[in-house]
Amino acid sequence: MRLMFSSGAGYSHLAPMLPLARAARKAGDEVAFVTGPEAVRYLENTGLQAVSVGRPSDPDAAASRWRRAREEMAGMTADERLSHLVAEFMVGLGAAARLDDMVEFVRDWQPDLVIANLAERAAVMAAGLVGVPYAMHAIGPPKAAxxxxxxxEVANGLVRQRGLDALPPRDAVPYLDFWPAGLSPADVAWEYPTRWPLQPAGVVPTPGPRPAVLDGLPYDRTVYVTLGTTHNARPGVLESMVAALRDEPVNVVATIGRDGDVSRFGEQPDHVRIEQFVPQAQVLPAVDAVVCHGGSATVLGALAHGVPVVVLPLATDHFEVAAQIQAAEAGLAVDSNDGILDAVQKVLAERSYRESAESLAAEIAEQPAPAAVVARLHDLEVSIR
Known part of the structure; x- marks a missing residue:
């Protein structure tokens, strides 16, 4: 079976798809992973065929687009902002710019199935234009229709320009969903209603070394602070999170990214440790709460270890994640750094938050592994034929 995976160029979008792509290759499938030129480096040493589509991003143009987006989205609700961002920027600008190159690759390589994600609608449109079936891979919580x-509407306008009346219906398209059902709201009409559960990448607890950053910490309880891989350089945010907890009698471990400047935090007491990078899976078994922005990898990692979460949402679907965490009582959402200390004190004091997180951990542990989903995709390909 020939499987084409496709993701936007952000590492946080590409990484969740790698376990399934590797499992497919291990099962004997021919796999091509299509992404932006700047993200091909993330595929080194994976054993996967890496394909670059589109032009490298221009930092100045990207900054200009973000300024424009912020201006256009001023005054919108969180749902309206997400809708606008995906439609006008991810699809109307990003996907539109690489669509013709994507179509050319799909026609030349002739995959049996395309597996795309939310941030790469060019692959979905290319599959429709060439007549190849596709599956949608989660990179965060499922999206409402x-x-x-x-x-x-924007995507259908783009394919009409290329001779296709409309993209095919989504009702039967498999949505490979690593988001725990216990977090998803009930009675929502989803964009992709046919859910295939999939265990998220690398979050289930496994034995491993205890990182040195945890050695010698003075307090009984530890809070992990992170903004993941995309937002860790946002000025002042991590600094304010750490400052909010600095005088609390808890250990604080913050990771700021491989390129982060530890010196920007200034001198810290012994119970506050600032590190560039520590594998999340090594830190989480030893922590009692996580403070983050609502990125899916961080949230799923925490919940898979039964750790409650305090979320300060920053962008895109972080607000959705924060609301779901709070509704599931697996943590709390705050709207500014001023609320972090109270929220951390509450989730540490009330056992119910830990119990809710542990319930979600049990659900995550039962989700099908990538190899099982690959076998299901093989059955799908046979039924399509």
Missing amino acids: ATMERAW
Whole structure:
């Protein structure tokens, strides 16, 4: 079976798809992973065929687009902002710019199935234009059909320009969903209603070395602070998170990214440790709460270890994640750094938050592994034939 995976160029979008791509290759499938030129480096040493589509991003142009987006989204609700961002920027600008190159690759390589994700709608449109079936891979919580309606209007406009009346219906398209059902709201009409559960990448607890950053910490309880791989350089955010907890009698471990400047935090007491990078899976078994922005990898990692989460949402679907965490009582959402200390004190004091997180951990542990989902995709390909 020939499987084409496709992701936007952000590492946080590409990484969740790698376990399934590796499992497919191990099962004997021919796999090509299509992404932006700047992200090909993330595929080194994976054993996967890496394909670059589109032009490298221009930092100045990207900064200009973000300024424009912020201006256009001022005053919108969180759902409206996400809808606008996906439709007008991810699809109308990003996917549109690489669509013709994507179509050319799909026609030349002739995959049996395309596996795309939310951030790479060019692959979905290319599959429709060439007549190849596709599956959608989660990179965060599932999206409501109403939120994504405008994105589909833009996408259908782009394929009509290329001779296709409309993209095929989504009802039967498999949505490979690593988001725990216990977090997803009930009674929502989803963009992709056919859910195939999939265990998220690398979050289930496994034995491993205890990182040195945890040695010699003075307090009984530890809080892990992180902004993941995309937002860790946002000025002042991590600094304010750490400052909010600095005088609390808890250990604080913060990771700031491989290129982060530890000196920007100034001198810290012994119970506060600032590190560039520590594998999340090594830190989480030893912590009692996580403070983060709501990135899916961080949230899923915490919940898979039964650790409650305090979320300060920053962008895109972080607000959605924060609301779901709070509704599931697996943590708390705050709207500014001023609320972090109170929220951390509450999730540490009330056992119910830990119990809710542990319930979600049990659900994550039961989700099918990538190899099982690959076998299911093989059955799908046979039924399509």
